[in-house]
Amino acid sequence: MKQVFRVLSSFHTPSKRRSGHAKDDLATPPKQRKAANDENTPAVSPSTPVVLLERLSLVGSEEKKSQRKLFAENGVYQSARKALHSTYPTSMPGREKELHDLKDFILRHLHDGSSATLYVSGPPGTGKTASLNLILQEETVSSELKDIYINCTSIKSSSSVFSKISKELGVKTNGKGEKGCMNAIETYLKVNHKPVLLVLDEIDQLESKNQSVLYTIFEWSSNPNLKLILIGISNALDLTDRILPRLQARCELKPKLMHFAPYTKQQIVEIFTNRLKSAGVLDIFSPVAIQMLAGKVAAVSGDVRRALDIGRRVVELVDRKKSGENMLKSIENLAEELGVAKTVQKMETVDLKQVINVLNNVYGTSQHLSDDIDDSFPLQQKIVVCSLLLILKKAKNKDVTIGRLHDIYRKVCLKRNIQVVDQGEFVSLCSLIETRGIMKIIKKKDPRLNKISLMWDEEEVAEALKDKQLMSMILQDDECLGKL
Structure with a gap:
């Protein structure tokens, strides 16, 4: 203080003048007289701090662009x-061995011109996808192959993965349906072309009746006539043994295993x-x-x-x-x-x-709910929480992804002339809310597909928020949901 x-004492008053270059800019004007009919009204000098602060906003459009934010x-x-943002890093401390083994596996089969299968397992947040992404950024690797990355959580059904692969390869299918896509893919893989690296993230999502989809893909990568390197990624350590037992019976189908342990x-x-x-x-x-x-x-x-x-x-x-x-x-x-x-x-x-x-x-x-959602809780995060509550309480479809939540959040903000953050910053907002324990995010390769669930009781969170007028209005705003 x-x-x-x-x-404040440095501001010139009617009895003080300031020296220096700013003298001409804010010279003290004549003192204002009190109104004759109101002797109780104090005289206000245009050069008092309050008026000076007000005058700072009365600038031209060009000057406004260079103004400093108040906060x-x-x-x-x-x-x-x-x-500390959890985006893909440019280095992977603690994963030097895994990076070396991954790169060696890919390059060895590229140079041999052989097909191969690798299954990568490990808990969430252990660097599985990030490590592979880092390797594929290297020119020595990326220039030698055509890589296709598919996050299997984004696929409607397990069999539709064939349509996705054929689209990524840019091949025309003969006829419609799963069989036509499979034939087109096999034909492409048989002809001369760059080796194909197929990465199936969250591969456990392709489970189906008799596991026909997974067995077909694993058979492709074991065929010496098809230049296909398959890398499947999942959290489960025993996925290949548990749901694909036939792989163990045939040596040529058995994938190489790599496990990412939790970080120490x-x-x-x-x-x-x-x-x-x-x-x-x-x-x-x-x-x-x-x-x-x-x-x-x-x-x-x-x-x-x-x-x-x-x-x-x-x-x-x-x-x-x-x-x-x-x-x-x-x-x-x-x-x-x-x-x-x-x-x-x-x-x-x-x-x-x-x-x-x-x-x-x-x-x-x-943790006490009302202690966490108080005046220190940033406005943007409050709006995100309320947008989530709005979906869960009023929408017909209760499934919430980052993309869907951002769409609702955007409508809520625009309707109230509140600044909207972009998709990348929105993901960060949700991550910060998650650290409060309010909601849980199940992360996918595509951030828009991240699943969100509320960890606190809906009614308790709403009760903690509704005493704020803005928050209460959002929770009652069905129009922002549209037809959802």
Whole structure:
């Protein structure tokens, strides 16, 4: 507060004038007289701080573009959140062996011109898809083959995978239906062409009666006359033994197995450290805070995506804690323009207690609903939660994906002249809400297909939100659902 008073005292009043280049811009005009018929009305000088702040908005359109936001984001915290975003990384600490084995498997069969099958298993968030994606970005690999990636959760039925493959290959089918697509694919694979790498993510979604779809695809990749390398990815360790027992009876059909173990504490620490260091914000987390976060996540699941989400949540809370200083910050920015010295704010480091609080919210069960959804809960996140509730309470179809939720959220925001975030930022919003324990996200390759479920009781969440007028209006707004 002393800083505020120092800044405000630097504004020129009728008895003080300011020296420097800004003198001509905001020269003190004559003092205004009181209205003759209202002696109780105080005289207001146009150069008082309140009026000065009002005058700052009365600028031309070109000047408006360069205005600073009143509550501008701290660049350090913004950089940290960006660094901890769970997008595909450019390196995979802790997965050096798996990367080497994956690349060796692909290149060996490319050079031999042989077909092969690899089944990759491992819990969620262990780097299975990210590792393969990183390898396929290398020119030495991508230039030698035609790669087809299919997330099997996006397919309506198991047999429709053949239509998807033929479309990706760009082949014309003879006739309609599953059989026509299968014949067209086999014909393509028999002729001279680049070897095909077929990646089936969430391959367990192709389970069918008698498992005919999976057996057909596995037989393709075991045929020496077809240049096909098949890589199936799933969470289940025993999928090939459990639902495809015939593969074990025929050696040529038996796939090579690769397992991605959950990340260890030290590996999660290394990933965190590398990301923060590359963004130049390593000092934002104290070492003991990173150790605590990594240790808890490693003990529960070893899911590095969850660890990154929790890290972003902690950074958001620390940033929000400093929001009370934003007004002071904006006044200091104004003071700088007026020639007054600006006080540099120090970055607040994430400490152990803040990490423990978020971990308790994510993994604990004693959280009180009304304590979590309060004035510190960001408006955008509140709207996302309410949009989810709106779908679950009023829509006929209760299945919620990121894409569908974003569509409803967008309508809600536009109707109320609230800024809409794009799809990428929306995924981040949902991840931050997940760290509060409010909802759960089942992640897929295509973010729009991520499944969302509400973890808290609908009525309790609605009760915690409806005392806010805006939130209550959203929960009653059936029009935003359209025909859903």
